[in-house]
Amino acid sequence: MDGKQKALAYSRAYDLFAQLYTHGLTDDLRPILDSLSLLEQDSTSDSEQLAAQHYQLFGRNVFPYESIFLGTEGLLGGEVTESVAAFYHEVGFSATSHENADHIGVEFSLMAFLCGAESDALADKVPHHVQRMRHLQRRFLDEHLLLWLASCVKAVQEQGQGIYTDIATQSLALVLEHRQQLGDDLMLPTSVFALADVPNLLTDEKTSLRDIAHYLLTPAYTGFFLSSDDIKRLGAKFRVPHGFGNRQQILINLLRTAADYDLFEAVFEEFSIIAKNWLQYYENLMLPQAIKTPWMARLSHSITTLSDLRQTAIEANTEI
Numbered sequence: 001m002d003g004k005q006k007a008l009a010y011s012r013a014y015d016l017f018a019q020l021y022t023h024g025l026t027d028d029l030r031p032i033l034d035s036l037s038l039l040e041q042d043s044t045s046d047s048e049q050l051a052a053q054h055y056q057l058f059g060r061n062v063f064p065y066e067s068i069f070l071g072t073e074g075l076l077g078g079e080v081t082e083s084v085a086a087f088y089h090e091v092g093f094s095a096t097s098h099e100n101a102d103h104i105g106v107e108f109s110l111m112a113f114l115c116g117a118e119s120d121a122l123a124d125k126v127p128h129h130v131q132r133m134r135h136l137q138r139r140f141l142d143e144h145l146l147l148w149l150a151s152c153v154k155a156v157q158e159q160g161q162g163i164y165t166d167i168a169t170q171s172l173a174l175v176l177e178h179r180q181q182l183g184d185d186l187m188l189p190t191s192v193f194a195l196a197d198v199p200n201l202l203t204d205e206k207t208s209l210r211d212i213a214h215y216l217l218t219p220a221y222t223g224f225f226l227s228s229d230d231i232k233r234l235g236a237k238f239r240v241p242h243g244f245g246n247r248q249q250i251l252i253n254l255l256r257t258a259a260d261y262d263l264f265e266a267v268f269e270e271f272s273i274i275a276k277n278w279l280q281y282y283e284n285l286m287l288p289q290a291i292k293t294p295w296m297a298r299l300s301h302s303i304t305t306l307s308d309l310r311q312t313a314i315e316a317n318t319e320i
Contacts, residue, residue: 003130004119004122006181007116007118008115008116008119010111011111012112013174014108015108016033018106021058021171022103022105024053024054025050025054026047026050027047053161053163054164057159060228060229062156062159062225063076065081065100065103066102066148067080067081067100068219069220070148071196071220072221080102084102085101087139087140088110091113093114097109104152111137111145111175111178114133114136115137121133137182138183141175141182142288146175146291147291149172149175150287150291151219151225151295154224157169159227159229159230176287192290193294194294195220195223195295195298198221198305199221201305202309209255210248213252213255216271217248220298222275223275223278224275224299227247231247231254232250234254235257238258238261238263240254241253241257255267264310268310275299275303276299278299279299282295283296
């Protein structure tokens with residue numbers, strides 16, 4: 001496979017995953033995916049069932065937006081999304097999706113666009129344009145997609161959604177392979193990656209249950225992601241009610257009832273186990289070190305913070 005064919009293959013692969021993330025495994029995409037033999041799971045499920053799984057996964061549990069994984073507000077948009085949109089404007093990319101600029105499907109579409117442009121430049125024998133496209137690919141991976149994709153994929157894997165777990169895992173494998181193919185000398189990001197500063201919940205007397213829930217639901221603070229179903233499963237494990245509402249409200253309800261049932265220590269031990277599981281995931285992942293290290297450091301910090309929070313609540317016999 002020559003350079004033009006390889007760039008075109010990457011473009012088509014990125015486009016396929018963009019559609020899968022955005023629309024799910026539709027009848028149109030199923031033959032393509034089957035022909036590539038990418039999935040370990042059986043893809044013969046009913047179309048309506050696959051659509052329902054896609055909505056349950058990405059519409060209600062794992063929100064696949066860069067701003068959710070790297071931002072601290074727990075909301076779509078903000079500086080993270082603006083930075084992604086600015087990159088699109090710089091390279092002349094116009095998304096066709098109605099999703100926010102930092103949606104995973106749109107970011108994969110951007111990579112398809114850049115790889116396609118590289119293939120065209122190779123066909124036209126314009127070497128300086130080839131180099132520019134490869135430079136932009138490397139920049140976007142290092143400055144955006146690779147910073148949060150592994151965390152998003154791990155969050156998907158935790159939901160146990162068969163086919164979509166395979167799809168997410170394969171998409172990460174594609175990006176890691178492509179990043180390596182772009183060159184070992186370019187493995188360091190173009191800018192230093194650092195996660196947001198973590199609020200010190202223990203030293204602030206005004207720390208509330210809502211503050212603790214916000215901390216736990218912010219991947220940039222903890223290093224891990226908690227979905228609504230993750231929280232519900234935790235409640236079911238300890239047989240405590242979690243109530244209804246959005247993720248934050250469900251988590252607040254769980255923490256409150258855990259305290260009422262004298263299970264606060266046990267619940268926070270579960271959060272520590274989650275953090276340790278994610279830390280092991282990153283330890284085994286072949287990410288560029290400059291991206292991997294901040295996530296691992298954040299998870300190690302979370303393990304200590306969760307232990308301190310649990311111990312403080314026990315010693316003070318705090319009712320929250």
